[in-house]
Amino acid sequence: MSNRSGPAFAVTHKVRDNCLCLHLQRAARAVGRRFDAALRPLGLTNGQFSLLMSLNRPVAPSIGSVAALLAMDRTTLTANLKPLERRGLVEVTVDAADKRGRRLSLTRAGQALLARAVPVWKRTHAAFERVVAGSGADRLRNDLRALS
Amino acid sequence: MSNRSGPAFAVTHKVRDNCLCLHLQRAARAVGRRFDAALRPLGLTNGQFSLLMSLNRPVAPSIGSVAALLAMDRTTLTANLKPLERRGLVEVTVDAADKRGRRLSLTRAGQALLARAVPVWKRTHAAFERVVAGSGADRLRNDLRALS
DNA sequence: ACCGATTACGTTGATATCAATATATTTGGC
DNA sequence: GCCAAATATATTGATATCAACGTAATCGGT
Numbered sequence: 462m463s464n465r466s467g468p469a470f471a472v473t474h475k476v477r478d479n480c481l482c483l484h485l486q487r488a489a490r491a492v493g494r495r496f497d498a499a500l501r502p503l504g505l506t507n508g509q510f511s512l513l514m515s516l517n518r519p520v521a522p523s524i525g526s527v528a529a530l531l532a533m534d535r536t537t538l539t540a541n542l543k544p545l546e547r548r549g550l551v552e553v554t555v556d557a558a559d560k561r562g563r564r565l566s567l568t569r570a571g572q573a574l575l576a577r578a579v580p581v582w583k584r585t586h587a588a589f590e591r592v593v594a595g596s597g598a599d600r601l602r603n604d605l606r607a608l609s
Numbered sequence: 610m611s612n613r614s615g616p617a618f619a620v621t622h623k624v625r626d627n628c629l630c631l632h633l634q635r636a637a638r639a640v641g642r643r644f645d646a647a648l649r650p651l652g653l654t655n656g657q658f659s660l661l662m663s664l665n666r667p668v669a670p671s672i673g674s675v676a677a678l679l680a681m682d683r684t685t686l687t688a689n690l691k692p693l694e695r696r697g698l699v700e701v702t703v704d705a706a707d708k709r710g711r712r713l714s715l716t717r718a719g720q721a722l723l724a725r726a727v728p729v730w731k732r733t734h735a736a737f738e739r740v741v742a743g744s745g746a747d748r749l750r751n752d753l754r755a756l757s
Numbered sequence: 758a759c760c761g762a763t764t765a766c767g768t769t770g771a772t773a774t775c776a777a778t779a780t781a782t783t784t785g786g787c
Numbered sequence: 788g789c790c791a792a793a794t795a796t797a798t799t800g801a802t803a804t805c806a807a808c809g810t811a812a813t814c815g816g817t
Contacts, residue, residue, distance in 0.1 A: 467720030468727050473665040476730060481737050481746065482644045483659045484753040487680035489637035491757045494682075494805075496630045501806090508773070511631045517621040525795065532635040534642075537774050539797065544772070561782045561795040572615025579616050582624060589629050593752045598629065601752050604741045605632040609639045642775075649776090656803070673765065685804050687767065692802070709765040709812045764813070773804070783794070 485608070492589060499585040503578050504548075510582065512541055513567060513575045516551065521564035523556070532609045550574060633756070640737060647733040651726050652696075658730065660689055661715060661723045664699065669712035671704065680757045698722060 477483065496507035505513070515527055522530075528538040542565070545551040550571035556562035567575065590598050625631065644655035653661070663675055676686040690713070693699040698719035704710035715723065738746050 464717075465720060466717050466724065467665050467715060468724045470666060472727060473662055476662050476727070479746075479750070480659065480730070480734060481741070481750070481753075482640050482655050482734070483679075484750050484757075485633065485637040485640050486656065486659070488753040488756040489633040490804080491680045492630050492633050497805080506772075506805095507630050508634065511628065511634070514621055514624050514628075517615050518618060523795080531631075532639045533773095534775050535796070536776085536798085541773070556795095559783070559795080563796070567615060569612075569614050572613060576614065576616045579620060579624070582628070586628060586630070589756065592755050593629070596748055596752050598627075600744055601749065602627070602629070602632050604744050604749050605629075605636040607740050608636040608737065609632075638774080645775080654775095654802075671765080681803095682805050683766075684768085684806085689803070704765095707765080707813070711766070759817085761816090762814080765811085767808105767810075769806100769808085771805090774802080776801090777799085779796105779798075781794100781796085783792105785790100785792080787789085787791105 481608075495589075496582075496585055499581050500578060503574060503581065505574070505578060508541065509545060510575075510578055512538075512545070513550065513571055513578075516565050516567050517572065517575060521554075521566040523562050524565065527565060545571070629756075643737075644730075644733055647729050648726060651722060651729065653722070653726060656689065657693060658723075658726055660686075660693070661698065661719055661726075664713050664715050665720065665723060669702075669714040671710050672713065675713060693719070 493507045496510070500506065500510055511531065512527070515530055516522070524538055524542075525535055528535045531538065533541075542551055542553060546553060548570075549568055552566050552568055554564045554566070556564050593601050641655045644658070648655065648658055659679065660675070663678055664670070672686055672690075673683055676683040679686065681689075690699055690701060694701060696718075697716055700714050700716055702712045702714070704712050741749050
């Protein structure tokens with residue numbers, strides 16, 4: 462006799478097939494890996510690309526606002542900035558008007574690298590758009606935004 | 610004069626609004642955090658819950674097959690097993706028929722903890738199902754599966 | 758039975774992620 | 788102006804993630 466104390470296998474199948482969290486993590490990993498591979502010649506990961514892109518704006522944003530934009534913990538963003546700072550792609554300066562705050566900006570090198578990454582993004586992204594074209598990429602984006 | 614060398618701001622907006630990779634990472638982080646918070650009383654993360662759930666089956670699977678199921682790097686799974694092994698929730702044994710392989714199985718403690726986590730999952734998951742109810746959770750799952 | 762190719766996995770190093778905690782600064786009530 | 792509360796960020800510790808590299812076992816052709 463088996464003497465099991467776990468949930469019934471039927472419950473497990475239900476969870477595995479329906480869990481939105483698992484489906485999200487799986488897709489995020491898989492898509493992230495593909496972008497990582499495409500961006501590797503530039504020495505960027507998908508997360509670094511998104512972060513640099515979110516800093517490409519006329520007014521240098523704060524850490525908290527970028528963290529909220531990326532739906533990421535503030536302390537994660539602080540950590541993610543470190544390698545980009547070391548490579549001279551990003552600059553972190555104290556906000557003159559509020560010395561608690563930091564202002565995040567791209568260096569010229571960061572801007573140049575980001576510009577080189579854009580065509581890579583376009584090619585890679587187009588492939589994924591095609592994958593969900595039948596169901597509607599806009600609806601998918603709306604769902605993902607609603608979950609964030 | 611600004612002397613910028615980065616992509617035009619219009620390009621950045623286009624990428625930020627449309628990038629499926631970014632949308633996926635954002636949603637995966639946000640939803641993962643919510644599940645982590647719900648499962649915290651049990652000492653589990655969303656990833657550990659999904660991993661334990663994928664091991665709840667009659668025949669102990671190999672590392673490679675579970676990694677493929679979770680769309681996760683094989684070496685990541687090896688790392689993720691470590692804390693669960695230390696806590697006595699999972700057992701890793703050498704496959705007798707092929708000594709390269711490993712067989713992953715839940716201990717009784719792992720089964721019991723997983724059973725306690727199921728109602729937590731049900732409550733938390735129901736909330737997210739409602740978020741995407743209008744657009745259709747099944748279609749979302751299908752899209753996410755297609756991207757994996 | 759031998760040996761090269763393949764398969765399954767482990768290890769290392771770098772980055773990513775978040776909770777808990779700590780520090781510095783600003784704000785608001787008095 | 789003073790001080791408690793709120794705000795913005797940094798640090799630490801644990802886990803998560805993957806590429807690159809390395810090792811052991813199996814398989815297949817001869």
